[in-house]
Amino acid sequence: MAKTVLICDDALFMRTMLGDILRQAGFSVVGEAQSGSEAVQKYRELQPSLVTMDIVMPDMGGIDAVRAIMKEFPDAKILMCSAMGQQALVIEAIQAGARDFVVKPFQPSRVLEAVQRVLS
């Protein structure tokens, strides 16, 4: 069975791009979320193998969403997606429980390497 992934980002373009990269690597994109709260809700529904989480989102940011998910599902595998120059936020995300991070603009190879690390 293919690994499932939930993609959380408020930009359609980013969700599409990530989705393409992950689908080509054999993942099944089972859900998308555009805000932190939607991310938490969909995680409960879908319990995917992997979550990609953008840091800056409306209505509960990505880091808060990570905390909420990790509280309920301590084994959740979350990959943080950050824009360049958000060093402090990335550190906070790691401390909140994200397993790894990638920086935008995405390089497909780096994304897939990070995904491998998160899932292993």
Add this chain to the structure above:
Amino acid sequence: MDLRDFVALYVTETREHLRLLDKALLAVERGEVEGAIDEAFRAAHTLKSLSATMGFRSAADQAHALEDRLHRVRTGELRVDADIIDSLLAAADDLGRVIDHAVATEEPRVDGWEGPDDEERGPFAVGASEPADGAQVESGPASAQPVDPDQVSVRVVLRSDAPVKAARAMLVVRAVEQRWRVARTEPAVFDDSFGGELRIMLDSSADRAELETAIRGAGEVELVIFEDAASARPLARAEQPVVEAPRVVQVRVDQRRLDEIADGIGELSLLERRLRRELGEKAGNVEAVGRLSALLSDLQHAVLSVRMVPLAEAFERFPRVVRDAARRADKEIEFRIEGEGIEIDRSILDDVVDPLIHLLRNAVDHGIEAEEERVAAGKPARGTIVLRAERARASVRIALEDDGRGVNRARVLEKARLAGLHAEADAAAHDDDALLRLMAHPGLSTSDEVTELSGRGVGMDVVLSRVRALGGAIDMRTEPGHGTTFTLRLPITLALARALLVRVDDEEYAVPLTHISEAIELDGAIERRNPGGEYVKLRDESLPLVRMTRVLGSRHVRTERAAIVAELGQRKIALGFDEIVGHEQILVKTFDAAAGTLPIFSGATLLADGRPALVLDPLSVI
């Protein structure tokens, strides 16, 4: 570190320094000794270091010998004269050949090169001798805290391009913490000042292989170094970057790849125009299509600019060419270059260099007179040759001017008549363009005074055909006793050309603007003349008119209502068409014309609406 990865960079850098060396030696010869000799010395020194670093002994030795001689010139031990400069220039040429040979045949290796100590030179030494491989110089004592022998201490260096290094370091530590007990880390906290190097101290023993795997599994790890007290050294901090200062790295690119990219972009832009037409009207699409256009335009410029190089890249070797030719001909010549900053497509420049060198050598050998002759004629003893480049709207003009004796018209005509070319000789009696064509005639172009320099297989006919093959034109003006000027007019780029679209019947053709000066209407301005031919009045000139309906074999003749003015040197003619439809940028694809095709087409292109069109070469109509 695999030195083979550095060969390309070595080649680029040594070429650059050899060029600087040449330039400096010529400056020394001109009398600007002070700064120039230092520059020459530094260039030779750098060539030595580069070669030593790569382990190319022969090149390093050769460079060292040259450096030595330059040092002696610097101290005054060797006096500067033309012979010494000759010999130094020759030694520099040799060094270039040795370097080429080393690159082609030797394996680079870091075995260090034990050459004579720089310090032996005393006060003129360049500075403290540098380490053979750019290793970081160790400074300061080892880490203040001795490492406990029971503790495992591992230094981790992150990849220099790893983003958000502090977060990555945290992930590394976390990965280690999952299986082993971490006593402490240096630095204790990862924040903005983190430079990418950390030290992890474990409280327990650990299998090194497993530990390294776990560390590297966290991602973006460059080095994992297990330490003992002796090798522990201060960690690099953010203020001292772990890697060397960024340097400009040049890449060598196969030109065909650039051509492919330019082609691809050309096709994209045609598609974009189609999309713009078909989709642009719908309101929702306007913004997206507009962005597409802008992005594509940027991309196009970026790729074309990669192909563009300043003329200086080719011109800079010319002073040496002129100098050597002048020495051998025993003439004093001043050579000036103007406009070398102007940029042109690399492939055009590559092809125009040989013709220019031929013209330069001709100017030195046959153009400029010997000193006595010049003085007797009241001219300055030193001859002058000027290479001048100018940008015009859709072309680059390169003029090569000498103040010599001018072309020996009488001799050319004589040889022509002897070869049976009477009509051509008659035409050339008073017309410089006809004279040039005569000089380029295959039978005549190799002079009977074949000197070692000019007779190098590039005769005038090759010069002309090479320039024409580039879509350019060459013209000559010569005045007996005063000198000769050759002017080359070249397109700026081969990839994209600005062109006029013209129509005859219901066929459209594209005419590149390179040789076009203007477009005019033909109502009532045509004048018939005897012995024949039609002329068009343009301000105060009368231009011969060529009716393209006739040339192209149209069924409807004499329907021309517009004309374009093409220039070849000083001559202008008007080419008449039914209509001038517009102008656009086209991507010319040259072709080998099928048998029976009129020789007036230089290629084909796709117009903005996707239709194919033939590209007309106005000069071939003349």
